[in-house]
Amino acid sequence: MLLLGFFLGLAVGIGFWVWQQVQLNRYLGRIVRPLTSHSYKMGLLLTPGLWQEIEMVKQKQQDLHQSLQSYQDLLNFAPVGYLQVDEENQLLWCNQQAQQILYLQRWQPGQVRLLMELVRSYELDHLIEQTRDWQKSQVREWVFHPTYDNAEEISTIKSLTLRASSLPLPNGQVGVFLENRQPLLDINQARDRSFSDLAHELRTPLTSIRLVVETLQNRLEPPLNRWVNRLMQEVDRLISLVQSWLELTQMEANPSTQLQAKAVEVRSLIASVWETLEPLVQRQNLSLAYSGPENLWIKADPARIYQVFLNLLDNSIKYSPSGTSIYVQAKILSPNNRGNAAPEVLEINLIDSGVGFSEADLPHVFERFYRGDKARTHSPPDNNSIGAIVGNGLGLAIVQQILLAHGGSIKAMNHPETGGAWMQIQFPEVMANSLSQDL
Template sequence: MLLLGFCLGLAVGVGFWIWQQVQLDRYLERVLKPLNSHSSKVILPLIPHLRQEIALVKQQRQDLQQSLETYQQLLDVAPLGYLQVDEENQLLWCNQQAREILYLERWQPGQVRLLLELVRSYELDRLIEQTRDCQQPRVKEWVFHPSCENATAMLETKSLAIRASSFPLHNGQVGVFLENRQPLLDMNQVRDRSFSDLAHELRTPLTSIRLVVETLQNRLEPPLNRWVNRLMQEVDRLINLVQGWLDLTQMETDPSIQLHPEAMEVRSLIASVWETLEPLAQRQHLNLNYSGPESFWIKADRSRMYQVFLNLLDNSIKYSPPCTTIQVQAKILSVKDTHKSNPTSALLEINIVDSGVGFSETDLPHVFERFYRGDKARTRDSLQESNSTTTIVGSGLGLAIVKQIVLAHGGLIKAMNHPETGGAWIQVQLPEVMANTSSQDYS
């Protein structure tokens, strides 16, 4: 009986195992059957191919991970700072330069913390939000004031001028490159201070040289006095250059120290400037055409505004072809003013347009920079033969001084090329308009 029960159990077990194998074979046939429904063979060669594909994907993943680590190592030694935040403005990663620029001593690699907890900079936070909202790269400059835990560290910590370039990434992330511009600004300040010291030292010997030249002018007869006259022109040019540099440096340091505002009528001032320059204009048969209000007043420094129009009209004369007209167009603009009790305020706009060759596209962004010399196409032989000593001829400081004077008055200045004449177009906007009358055109 015992043997019979064992055999019966063994037969049942073998039968159940055979049934399981049959069910497993049917399942594999359904899963691995080929795309062709007419074939019922199991495609066993697919299994090695799948293993090869899986191995290839693993290798590609390892290569991508290695490339990512390589890029992170490159960014970590890059001269620019770089940081990356997620969609919630949590700092995911930053390189060594970013940690130094933003004083991120509390952040350690691998940490994920809110950027605002580590860096108290509204400008940086706002830049990231704007980049994420518009999904466009953006650039912003500001002065970063690091936050310190104690007063002693605050005295030792220096503010930095930063330029940030941001760009959107996937899943709401944003990457930001940071450039510390403070060393460049410090170097420019040292350069300007050195030039100013040198200019101060040059004024005394140049004045002495001019006195000697004046003495020689009275003692020499033609044709020898021709060389002395030429020497006098060059000495005056150097004196004007030195004085122009000193004025420009002082205005950039403290714009208000040079201003003595008073009520002044602008149209008569422009007429006075043209009378001074008219002998130069007559050599090329140039005319001045004014259009705008017959009388309008602004509150400004008369001598400084005279210097502005003297430089601008002198440049127009230099670069205008013979027998052409220089246009001066003035008009009063009404603009909304949200910072004053008066909801609207008057703005004076003056456009000076010549018919010369204009500015080249490469020169336009730099025309107001000191010592910038533009396209040689704007250089005329008449510039070298000019006998005018009332302006800074060819020094590269004229437009830079004009810009500083306009900015000191709270105005704006812009350089363009006029679409009709093709010549230079300088637009000056000044606030504090006091009165104006009806418009009138006259020459």
């Protein structure tokens, strides 16, 4: 009886549990059935819109791919090189011009390789890093020495002067436009050689013509000698032009050998130049305003530096209104002022109150024979003008070359206060005794 009661109770418990599971499943079925039906109906309603969105996305993707392909085709036919690197300086893409300029024969479209593996150029790598760090476009010009795998062809490859313009792109990428400036430089060098050869050929006949004119001056009486005097002025002007061109060519070819460096006291030299220009100064009632240390010694060629200040002060006098001042400001830039460990530099600013330079002329004022704004062009030579010999279109070009030969620099600007021309000169060879004498 006890065993029968146990099995009877077990059967009743199992039946009750089964009944509960059936009831629970029925209840869940009643709840889920309306929701599933609704969701299915909603899915049917949303499916056409979803497919439409998918088609639109696919179409946009195709349009973007076509645009990208069009841009790549344009860049491939562009006359300048272009390359693009990712955040790790891996070359992603470059056009045909960049492959030719940088000798990227080892790179194939679709490859992703480090740029430094393909192009051994520190300048290009530094330009890219600087662009990425500063997030600003950069421009740099340098001489590129290509490398080549085939040793037999190394002798046929020559160095190129390149100019690169970079721009930052999203996700750390950088794009670089490359311009091969070597053909232009070769043309300029060929032109300069032609002019130098012509100048050499002209010097002898011009000297002969001058001797003939000198003979006529002594034999002709007034008023006929007036024409001979004018002829002498023009011959001297041509001789000066030829000599200036030859000097400029020699300084460019051998800058260091053309200098005889000595200790030069700048303040006294400027005063000597001003005395030479005294006739022009008195005619226009001009004055020289100097500010800075009295004893400034530099290591330079006295004759060449004299020529620099003679040309610059003569130009300032020509374009200064009567009764104004020409300002000469001198100061020594210490390493602390320039934020580096470089030696001290003497900076001299020459400022006049004339019309200044036009914005279009400023980048070209040191070019040979450049003629820009008529307000800043030289007037016809005057008998009493010291600058009549200088004003041949080569004056500022010679000034720049002299300073470059000394390791210095010159910059042309317009002064914000006077509105006139502002020439800023820097000499790196400041002698130590300049400071001791000043103290």
